[in-house]
Amino acid sequence: MKLVGIVGSIAADSYNRKLMLYMANRFNNVADIEVLSIKDVPMFNEDDDQTNSMAVQYLKHRIENADGVIMATPEHNHTTTAALKSTIEWLSYKIHPLADKPVLVIGASYFTQGSSRAQLDLREILEAPGVNALVMPGNEFLLGNVREAFDEQDNLKDQATVKRLNDLLVQFTKWVTVLKALKGPEAPDAWKNEDLTASGKTDTTIEGVEMDDPKWVQKAAAKTHAAVGSDYVQLDSGVLTVDQINWLLKSIPAELTYVDENNQFIYYNHKNPATKMWAKRRPDQTGLPLSEVHPDIRNVHDHVKQVIHTLRTGKQDLFQLAEPVDKKNVKWVVNNYQAMHDEAGNFRGVNEIVLDFWPIVEKYLAMTGQKLVDDPANQVDTGASASVKADATPSPAPSVPAADTGASASVSADEQPAPSTPAPSATPSVDAGASASVDDDAPLPEIDTTASASVND
Template sequence: MKFVGIVGSNADQSYNRMLLQFIQRHFKVKFELELLEIKDVPMFNQDEDQSNSFAIQYLYNKITRADGVIIATPEHNHTITPALKSTLEWLSFNLHPFENKPVMIIGASYYDQGTSRAQVHLRKILDAPGVNAYTLPGNEFLLGKAKEAFDDKGNIINEGTVKFLESCLDNFIKYVGVVSKLKKPKPIAPEDLDCTKPIATTITGVDPDDPDWLEKASKLVNAVEGDTYVKLDNGLLTVNQLNMFLNAMPFELTYADDNNQFLYYNNSHQEPDTMLGKRVLAQVGNRLSTVHGTLPPARMKNVEWVVGTLRNGNQEYVRTIVPGTPAEIINTHNYQAMYYPDGSYAGINEIIFNFKPWLDWYLEATGQRLVGGSGTAAAPAHVDATSGASDAGSAPATSTPTDANSGASAH
């Protein structure tokens, strides 16, 4: 599960931030937690709508795509902070990311009673029309005497407190599982697979379906290559090193932007017939409608379903196993949404790989075996070889986004 934690204070030093950071570290095997700050959120003023500002859009996108939200609130004069109240006002004005979203409230305070009154106030706000959150009942975690509660590494000192916090978080995980069944996916609008609405990074001046798009587009934008260095978020590599790095991945990787233009695939040194998802250089730059031009209409609808599902945030990823492959291959496709800095949809990366060697290695390394009927590592018992849908919740056969005959996938 993926949660976001909202720091309910705009102060540089915050024990509620420390509490969320502790949860992020200590319970990382239970769920992924991303911390969200409210320092840059403007004071609410309905006469000057800032719903489209970066700070508000960032929070909106992150909360919308999270499975659940944990809010850590201080207590100021028996209530929540003005910064948190203003944030909640913006997120219930024109935007409503908390609607039907599971929320857990926690808090840390200097005093014995923790943040009990602020939490009661926050529950009322989250239940208000326009917010309509599903707030976890009970399970109040009130960390009092916060100055003495943490050691110098930011860890909660008292073991009993940690155990109680864990029980509250376990209850929230179960609560999210129940509430998620009530979630209604956003309706999927028709996808523009023909790339008719250029985005900021679209290279104009060359037809996307031109088989020489890569060379022509590279010249138009003076694209760097060879030993030119590229500064990344966490590294400095040359273009050649990037190519070596990506081509050495034990997966087939592809990328299509949010304008549905197919821009990249690795393993370009491989012959298409040796790839699980067949790709050729002439496809780079193509419209997704062209990449999948040979698919029947029903399969094209599956492509639209995958893109629309990820664009809407109905699912964080879509996974499928392609049926009809040889016993030594479990052809697995993972479609993952990508995001711009403000958290909005930026396209899809696809990972294609043969899951069987990984499964065989895991079973051998752990001394385990597959159970359930006559299943083996080569043909897992829980996989429906006809539809490709598994007991673990793959997309149903009617929504499976991969064409098993051509090897064509969502991009």
């Protein structure tokens, strides 16, 4: 279960932060707890709307993508902190990520009462109209005399306290599960809320550069003082210069695209002009929101929203589409649309890989001495999607009109939008050979076999 922990203190040395970090480390077998900071959230002021600021939007996205929230509050003059109150104001002013979100309130203080009055104050705030959080009733965790509660490794000393905290967290996860079951399945049209305009912010959003600026890459690099040329970059499994990374990516025999979790198109490994690419992309498109990258023709935006929402929510990790790009010469490519996640499991965007798979097949046939032959009885599935388990019975996904959702499907000879995206339709198709797996009861949108990375309108 994915939970986020919000610490109500912005102090550099906070016992409530120690408590939250201890929970995240000690009870990782119960839940995955991501500890968030509110130190960069501005003071609430209606005259200076900061709803779209990076700090507020970061909290919004993290809360929305979590199953529940834990809030740890100190006690300041019998109430919660001004910083936490201000944060909740931003999260209930124009956006409402805490609405119907399960919340567990805990707290620590210097004295014996353990932030009891602050917790009561925080509960009333969270249950106020406009916030509408679902605070777990009848349970408190009050850590008093906190200066003596931790050892030198920031672990709680008292094992009875540890057990009580563990039991409370287990009870909260059960409560979250029950609330989720009562809420029922996600609304069939939930995908409509997918924002293709990239109007929000993430922790990696580059501010101060207009998304439609044709020099977005150069200006974004200058803004962030990005490494360039012979500068070294430390990666998970190596140290490379920027030049080496570019050489490596451009040498991969596939077209790669990166769209971040804010639905902003931020990278492709361009090595050919758009006219010679399967999925046509241009340098001036980098930085654009998907609403501008994809032409809004034949319900393309609806299809794109469905695919991204399905990947974002984890209903499916991978879409695969084999499509003809040259029917006369029987030329086919494979489009892969893969959800990306960080080390904590958070959705971090979508990568698209477009690959001409015939050279691989040809090499395999040459090595094994086998041949491809026609099977008159075979019903070819040209829209193979990510697989489900053999005994899965997926329920139908929202129906949308069939259309070519390729972002690279051009409107005219000189207007060729960027990355292609397959379109889900009403009836799921199961490819038992594909490698991606999803839950047994997850709906799998079928790939629209007419979607093309290179076909003109």
